[in-house]
Amino acid sequence: RKEVEQDPGPFNVPEGATVAFNCTYSNSASQSFFWYRQDCRKEPKLLMSVYSSGNEDGRFTAQLNRASQYISLLIRDSKLSDSATYLCVVKAGGSYIPTFGRGTSLIVHP
Amino acid sequence: DADVTQTPRNRITKTGKRIMLECSQTKGHDRMYWYRQDPGLGLQLIYYSFDVKDINKGEISDGYSVSRQAQAKFSLSLESAIPNQTALYFCATSVDGTQPQHFGDGTRLSIL
Numbered sequence: 156r157k158e159v160e161q162d163p164g165p166f167n168v169p170e171g172a173t174v175a176f177n178c179t180y181s182n183s184a185s186q187s188f189f190w191y192r193q194d195c196r197k198e199p200k201l202l203m204s205v206y207s208s209g210n211e212d213g214r215f216t217a218q219l220n221r222a223s224q225y226i227s228l229l230i231r232d233s234k235l236s237d238s239a240t241y242l243c244v245v246k247a248g249g250s251y252i253p254t255f256g257r258g259t260s261l262i263v264h265p
Numbered sequence: 266d267a268d269v270t271q272t273p274r275n276r277i278t279k280t281g282k283r284i285m286l287e288c289s290q291t292k293g294h295d296r297m298y299w300y301r302q303d304p305g306l307g308l309q310l311i312y313y314s315f316d317v318k319d320i321n322k323g324e325i326s327d328g329y330s331v332s333r334q335a336q337a338k339f340s341l342s343l344e345s346a347i348p349n350q351t352a353l354y355f356c357a358t359s360v361d362g363t364q365p366q367h368f369g370d371g372t373r374l375s376i377l
Contacts, residue, residue, distance in 0.1 A: 163305075187363040198355055198368040199308070242307075248362040250315070252298075252323075257307035 158182060159245050161256035168263055172233045176259045178243030179225040187246040188219055188226045192239045193258065199242055202228075233263045268292045271356050271369035278346055279377050286341045286372050288356030296359045297339040298366065299323075299331060301352040308355070314339055346376045 160179045168174050180188075188205035203210065205217040205226050216229040226243055240258040269290045278284055288297065299311040300323075310323030312331040320331060328350060332340045343350055353373055357366040 187365075189365045196353060196371075196373070198371050200368070201365045204365065244365070246363055251362055252310060252313055253359070253366060255308045257305075 158254045159243060159256040161241075161243055161259045163257060163259060165260035165262050168233055168261070170233055170235060170263055170265055172263075173229065173231045174233055174261065175227055175229045176241055176243075176261075177225050177227050178245075178256050178259075179223075180243075180245045180254070181224070182245065182247055182254075183224065184247045184251075185224075185245045186248040188217075189244040189246075190215075190217055190226075190228050191242040191244060193242055194239050202241070230261075233261075235263050235265065237261060238263045269356060269358055269367055269369040271354075271372050273372060274370065275373045277375045277377065280347055282346050282376075284343045284346050284374070286343075286354055286356075286374070288339045288341070288369055290337050290356075290358045290367075292358055292360075292367060293336070294358035294360045294367075295336065296361065297333065298357040298359075299329075299339065299341045300355045300357065301325065301350075302355065303352050311341065311354075348376045350374065351376045 190202040191199040192202045193199040209218040214231045218227045242258045243256040246253045272287045295316045298313040300308040309325045314333045330342045355371050356369040359366045
């Protein structure tokens with residue numbers, strides 16, 4: 156089993172739709188969780204951290220389920236500009252290196 | 266100015282050439298990383314460094330070497346480039362093991 160797994164998609168949704176992605180991780184010692192956005196052949200950019208109690212940033216909501224070892228990202232009222240690949244990152248802290256998922260591709264169409 | 270700067274941004278070179286990719290940062294972070302990205306394969310870690318005197322191999326270090334010249338500088342070398350090293354290369358930094366990484370703009374490397 157891979158350490159961090161994501162459905163590669165693509166998720167093809169119309170503008171205004173709500174879409175959710177999950178990311179599962181295998182290391183129960185994981186401490187920090189993040190969602191990144193990556194546009195085609197650009198650098199990954201931090202979208203948001205994921206906190207234990209869940210957190211929201213505008214149209215984006217991130218949640219953590221430690222019992223089932225997954226994080227989620229919910230995007231409401233999708234915009235064309237949300238089209239990108241969304242990477243989840245899991246860090247166990249200390250000397251552990253961060254582990255990236257391969258990303259989920261989102262395509263928002265008119 | 267960008268916090269994490271990679272040079273060059275693009276490079277086309279021939280098989281067998283030695284190439285150096287440079288990364289410098291103004292964030293004051295101790296940890297620096299080099300990744301490569303191929304289409305559909307996600308980010309693969311080449312080397313990482315937790316401080317100036319620390320160098321560690323990542324999952325795909327063969328054919329690569331690195332140098333941490335200072336806290337702010339981390340260079341990646343391809344001693345004898347081969348075509349399957351054609352990829353997009355990213356440098357990243359982080360302050361510690363729990364905080365997010367910050368990426369440079371990337372270097373597009375093509376080896377003919």
